[in-house]
Amino acid sequence: MKTATASTLALTALLSFTTLGCSSMGYQDPSKSELVTIDFGSTDLQTLAGDMMVSLEEAPALMYMENPGKDADKRVILFIGDVENRTAEHIDTAAITDKIQTQLFKNGKFRLVAGKQGQAQISDQVRFQQSGAVREEMMRTVGRQLGADVVLYGSLRSIDKKRSASLESAGRTTRDKYYQFILRCVNIETAEILWQNEVELRKRSKTGVFGR
Template sequence: MKTITNISLSITLAVILFSGCAPKGGAGMVGYQSDVKYGDAKAVETVTADFGSTDLQTTAESLTQSLLESRYIAKAPQPPKVRLRAVNNLTYEHIDTKAITDKIRIKLLKSGQVRFLADNANLNQVKDEREFTESATANKENKAMADSDYIITGNVRSIKKANDDVKDVYYNVSLELVSPQSGEILWADEKEIRKVTSKSSVGW
């Protein structure tokens, strides 16, 4: 009888011990009970009025749609070669404008309507592009790399206003499709964003 009791106690202890060691949550989960949780990457984010993930996503979405509808892309006999140039941040806050253009590039590449040439961060003006093309003409390999049908440039601007109760932020992201040969602006569009913050609810 004593042996049975000892065995039962041992089993109970073992169960308690091992269940204590088992990680919370389940297979494939670490830190299940922590405060860190995964959220919807495409959810509307309104934590602050600064330029955020939602603005990045909606701007890229809207401008890509507009560009795909432009006749220079939609009616092109074959996908044109495009080079993304710098989008200037003319606001007072830090905005990673390359994140906007990278997102647009991914969307355009997925569309199959556009081919992209590698960026050249040092060349950020239409004039530079033309000079580069001309200087590379002598070398066939360089010429293939340099001959873009179009370049995409743009600006991000913001206007901020505030009084005792309300803070208003207006963002304007504009993009242009430019012919590097003629310097002609063939397509342009903008995405406007307005964010209003009640001062009582958010400290700033």
């Protein structure tokens, strides 16, 4: 009996250890809310980009813009610049502007010109074509790019506050994180701000002694 009991306890301990050591992995719906930590995540990116895109598309000053060099298409030509990361986190803000650009391209309200990365690739290709490796009749003509009417740029800031565990908080640690995302469109010729918007996010987490 003692031997059987000892064997049962050993088996139970082994199974418990095995269960604790197991890991799982699987695909998730990227459109669903993600809140693994309080730090910047995919849901925050989607929210900031989505809210900004709606406001940008509805801006009256960005409906159409006359320019002597334009053809019959009078849509605003938009250059998407940088979003400065002024948070303490390592956030790839280009992911936000890329998402905005993708949606604007799909909706077709603006004419979009290549950003810094695209211009660098174009410059590399121009140098290659002018190196003699490409047939002369196949070389692309330079100096014919579209000139942007407006430039889009902005900043992302955050305020992070923490309240350590105490008797008053019943042993729970509280973190509060606030994000402020600002974008603006500026007329390149006049430097006039034609549109500006702010999107705010705030998240809070409470953690107990055992992580609950």
